[in-house]
Amino acid sequence: MNDTPQAAANEPAVRFEAVTKRYGDVVAVDAVSFDIAPATLVTLLGPSGCGKTTTLRLVAGLEQASDGRILIGGADVTHLSAAERDVSMVFQSYALFPHMTVIENVSYGLRSMGIRKAQAAEQAAQKLALVGLAGYENRQPSELSGGQQQRVAVARAIVLEPKVLLFDEPLSNLDAKLRRRVREEIRELQQSLALTVVYVTHDQEEALAVSDRIIVMNAARIVQDGTPHALYNEPNSRFIADFMGDANVLDAVVGARHGDLADVQVGPLRTAIRHRGFAGTRAAIALRPHSLRLAEGRRPDMLGGTVRKRTYLGDHVEYHVTLDEPRAELFVSAPATAALIPEGAAVAVTFDPAEAILIGE
């Protein structure tokens, strides 16, 4: 969907150039740079306090950068206020004006631009229909369900056809079933209108599901930036491996390299793993919970441990295993078809080397 009709296809919709935001001594965003291509959905992902929301608010103009430059559609907007930027936002709390009807809420931005009431209402009604809320024009926001309020917020944000649409954790006030549906709706809307969207969430599954690209932040910096596939399969740090899929990370020593593969020693185990260009010796390997296999008993040249806890979940079984060497807690997700292993049993842990990921320190 990168086929934007504009000639400005090479011009990023949003560009951050070494943007820093400080509150007193606290650095909330530290020299962050990125480009966002038009008509893509880019997610800012990270644990709470990582600076992702601040970054989003910097795009919106709700915070002013302490340093660096922000460009939207090629124009420098660093010092422009929120009202002067061609950006709209969907808030976590929806922030619908409680004293206005649905249609008044949606036409608010048009009225701010000085468009006459009747015309604004007409355009707003189109957008309401687009989010499936035709007929709700004269309701009060308080008369709508959470999901409907969320759609009103989306309609209100897209009514100005902004260059960039921002979502701040839009699903966090919805129940689990509704979340999946709404995120699909957001994705469809983004693709059908070819919107440029910046989306903030702390939920990695949500990020993987909706994004063209994910920017993972931690401690005020970008740690990795790439497609969902790249982030999941090619994490560049322990943090990413752990954050993007609960990987178990074990210390490892890297030996000789042969082509794509490198000899790796993990505790008593010797194996060969794709080295992905890593050149050092001290490293770690990341193992997804579902790529580990357990077998009762011990083998000297394999990873061994003890089952601490077992949780039966119907379609699969989760084990917590304390590994002997290297010392670590493993989280294993085994298919329910495999034989159940009792708690307290000694186990040998195996995995397919093709599914292990080597991570530099």
Add this chain to the structure above:
Amino acid sequence: MPGSQPAVRRDVAGWLLIGWAAFLLLPWYKLESGFFAFDWLVRRGDGSPAAVLAFGAAPWLAPLVVPLLVATLLCARRHMRGVGVVAALGLVWLTAQGFAIIHSGWGYGWLASLSGAPGPKQPALGWGATAYCVALLMLVATELADRGYCKGDRFIVGSLLFVIAGMVLFVAYPLIAILLSAVQDNDGHFAPALFAAKVTNANIWSLRCLAGNGACGSAWNTVALAILVGVLCTALALPLALIALRTRVRAAWLLRSLSILPIITPPFVIGLALILLFGRAGIVTNFLSAHFDIPRSRWLYGMPGIAIAQVLAFTPIAFLVIAGVLQGVSPSVEEASSTLRASRWRTFRTVTWPLIRPGLASAFLIGFIESMADFANPLVLGGNFNVLSTDIFFAVVGAAHDQGRAAVLAIVLLAFTIAAFLAQRHWVGKRSFVTLSGKGDGGLPAPLPRGLRYGCYAVATPWLVLTIVVYVIILAGGFVQSIGRDNTPTLEYFLTAFSVEKGVNGWFLSGSAWPSLLTTIGLALVAMPLTAALGILTAWLLDRQRFRGRTLFEFLAMMSFAIPGTVVGISYILAFNVPPVQLTGTGLIIVISFVFRNMPVAIRAGLANLAQIDRSLDEASLTLRARSFATFRRAILPLLKPALVTAMIYSFVRAVTAVSAVIFLATGRFNLATVYIVGRADVGEYGIAIVYAAVMIVVMMAVLVGIQWLVGERRLGRRRAVADTGALPA
């Protein structure tokens, strides 16, 4: 932003236009006949604009054209940098010449000795100068905004500068005038020795009453009285609050009437009622003397009487503070305690009590401040017992007319109240553990232990009875010949005060109270929207904007709450009696004193309301292309309607019932109801005073109830503020 300005900026051009009009057309100086007589249009001369005066009588006004010229040139060249700088310089020059050249020649002694001549003279600034100042101030704001102050928002910077300028001129400058007056002798020379002598004067600090030979100084009297009143108010308010919120009584009417009474009752009215009850010829005194041979005495006049009056007057305020804290104690923590096998008494002692303790400290300090600031009760009941607030009044009004002494007394009083105010902020600012989570927690508050409950009833009942008696006296006392002595009903006093007669030219208001009542209501009505607007705007700036110096701004805004009315009154007299800003004798100064005295109430109402409005509403509006002014007007102000109404009512009622500040400012032409009543009471005409007070209370009650009924308790659906989830950056 520079680079993105295709045309001359309209706001800058507009302010420049106003500045030019002020300089070229409007009368620069204050007019004796008043601006709105408009005779300056036909009769030039004293009504000349600065442009004319600069070529003749007042050449020092000529430099004021420079900022306008330079700013216009810069503006025409689309070069905005520097406009604010020249505007600021213009303001500096205006201020400097205003203070340097006054009505009596040079404003400073050193200028006279430097020039050796008596120097030029000029009257006070008028509307031309005012408009010029506002225009220049807004040009400064534009430049500050362009330089990125307050996120570059011109509306915010402009309103901020406007509010600050108002506070500097009408709060800070008068206080500085007090300080200056205190350290000068009556001829205007710097006299630190005299100041030291005045500050340490025995009349203020003497402790002779402890040794039993003579009276104590008024400072100690004031402090002792304030501590006593603070303790008594708190001790009475706690049981009242516990009864209202933690017993079956749960009387909504008690809460409501206690929250209304102190606002609508002019403070001295309680004192008047006490005189009618316990004075030498009071009802109770007569009864005791007739039936029990208890001799009549003047025990009421002095500390006992003032203390009783103030406790009656201020306990409701302390009650509101404690009730607020008690409501903040979540019932679920009390329930948690009782499920952990704690008895009712243990629950109260180990959970409820520690949680409300900060509220008690706060209630005490508020009683303390109110007592110190109270002027009318000591005036009516003081006798030979001197307190600072009345001392200040008599220092300027009495035969002595010693402004320096008044200034020194005002400084002492101010020091006490501000210290108490700071202490209160310190306690309440931490707000310790009482927090409203915003999650609706159900549950029932724990009932009080039985002994405590009866204790509460025992303390509260006598107070309630006395309060009711006092109000009965006030409402009924004016309609009998002489209450207690001759209880024949009469309309004599009412008719004297409020009669309406038919004369040759139709109906007219012949009662003696009409002029002051109408003046009061008129001025209060003018002040009402101004107070509310300024207060709500300030609250919005404080709550929603982040800018450098915000803490200081907030402190200044709320501090005017701690300045006693008498201090305000004396400071206004000292500051605004002479040029450059001369306002005494006008209705304007009374309106201004109303506005700045009552602004903190409006600010509080605004802050409380804003706290319920999720910040993301502002942000949503901003991201929808509405600039801060549009956001304020369209998204936030409609939601602030409750606060706006509250602020309007309170500022109106408080203005009508105020005494302490305006007693200095009222004049024959602008006489005020309260000042009139105090005057009647002072000469012993209690009948008229009481009937007038009763009418005021009834009118105020009608206003309050009427507006509350009109506005109703309208709720906007479920406005759950999802406050702490998304409002702040993660």
